[in-house]
Amino acid sequence: MTTMVGTEKETDVKKILVVEDERIIAINICSTLKQYGYQASYVSEANDALEQIEAEHFDLVLMDIMLNGPMDGIEIAGRIKRTKEIPVIYLTAYSDEATINRAKTTEPFGYLIKPFNSRDLYISVEMAIYKSQVQKHIRVVESRLAENQKWETIALVASGISHEVNNPLTSILNLADLIALEAKKTSNTSLKEKADKITEESERIAKIVKNLVSYSQSTNSQWTYSNLVSILSDTRSFLHQYFLKEGIQCELEMGDIPHVYCQPQKIKQVLLNLIQDARLRVNTREDSIGRKIAVSLSITEDNGNEFVEIKIKDNGGEDLMMGISQMNSLDVTRSIIAEHKGNLRRDDLQSAWIFTLPVVKPI
Incomplete structure (x- = not known):
């Protein structure tokens, strides 16, 4: 079961999922988040958390580590990391070395020790969302740069391929035409079929090269x-x-x-x-x-x-x-x-x- 606490009036309001099995704590966290302008919902069980994350878009997950049931918060966070790009902040009363080391493997965006005050919660949430947005922006910029470099390389290679392939291909097509003409004169049906096959395959290669060059050189970024x-x-x-x-x-x-x-x-x-x-x-x-x-x-x-x-x-x-x-x-x-x-x-x-x-x- 998922309980909504917050407002849906603004489309740019950040959505936060709280995974916490103590209902009163979950309600208090959601109420605090509402006061700071977030939309919040909470779940108390691992399966509900995974279903909710699959069904909806969330900007952040606040995850209690110690949950009732077969899965704890760290395992849930690990699954989120493998399939989604949602920042996770851990909420826990435990700060022992073993727990921290397990939590680190999921690369969380924060770690709040209970009890925490509303200001600490707000700062952690803001920093996590901001860091996530910056990382996503960096990935987009890097991917676009890599994509542009890839197309520049493809265009260069395609141009070389076109030159190296089309010249001998023209000779092959001319020879195939001569063979077909000779086969027709001598009524050699078998030779004519082979010449036609050479022409067909050569034209297919020429079309592939043409498509590659055409696609790679369409670098027009103008509107x-x-x-x-x-x-x-x-x-x-x-x-x-x-x-x-x-x-x-x-x-x-x-x-x-x-x-x-x-x-x-x-x-x-x-x-x-x-x-x-x-x-x-x-x-x-x-x-x-x-x-x-x-x-x-x-x-x-x-x-x-x-x-x-x-x-x-x-x-x-x-x-x-x-x-x-x-x-x-x-x-x-x-x-x-x-x-x-x-x-x-x-x-x-x-x-x-x-x-x-x-x-x-x-x-």
């Missing part, structure tokens, strides 16, 4: 009215060889979608990150048959405003336990979408990422 259908098609083409190798069917459902005002390369990065996440999810399936990713574009409205809704749906196996690199990619993705005045959410029932971009009419 412009862009065709999302084209951006999405480019992204699928870029990942096409992965899909073929892994037996993944990637379907696109695109209607008559208006252009959106965006930074095309950044939206490509968002699509690439989310489709890559879907790819990882479908690869968790035990069977290799029927792996599918479906990407759809549609128009939706919210408070009279039009948005393009992009849904990336997969039929993957169990939900992923995200690693640091995936979390960083998700941070960057959220940041880019927020920069474009859109929203991102995860629909676990549909196993889908859904994000929106506003439709802005040209002036």
Whole structure:
């Protein structure tokens, strides 16, 4: 059972979950947090805490170490650390060396010894939330820098590949044409089929190189009215060889979608990150048959405003336990979408990422 103590009037109010099995203490902590402008709820059992953290977004968890039941607060905090990015402050009456050493392994953002006063609680909470936001910002900046460096490297390599591959490929295609012509003159059907196969495979290689160069050199970060259908098609083409190798069917459902005002390369990065996440999810399936990713574009409205809704749906196996690199990619993705005045959410029932971009009419 979860008990709410606080206000929901402001959307930017920080949400805090208190995990404390002594009800009076939990209520007092929540009341104090309310006085300082936070929204707070409390749970008394480990399973309730894990369910609540999975179901809702919290900016901070205040965790009592000694809880009734099979799991203590340190074990719960360890699970949170493995799956979520939520700062944890421990609340405990114990300050022995063994407890502190166990707690340190979960990298908490604070440690309050009971009894503590309201001012100490407030300072600890503010510092933990601030530190968490700074760390997240640093990760986003570092990830964006790494992403930019990666694309610069890809563009450089792609340019070299294009030069080194296209020249001999042109010769191969010319020779294949000559062989096909000779085969036709001599009515050598077998040789003609082989020449056609050489041409087909050479053209496939040329297309791969063209897609790589085109995708890597689309570094335009300027704001412009862009065709999302084209951006999405480019992204699928870029990942096409992965899909073929892994037996993944990637379907696109695109209607008559208006252009959106965006930074095309950044939206490509968002699509690439989310489709890559879907790819990882479908690869968790035990069977290799029927792996599918479906990407759809549609128009939706919210408070009279039009948005393009992009849904990336997969039929993957169990939900992923995200690693640091995936979390960083998700941070960057959220940041880019927020920069474009859109929203991102995860629909676990549909196993889908859904994000929106506003439709802005040209002036």
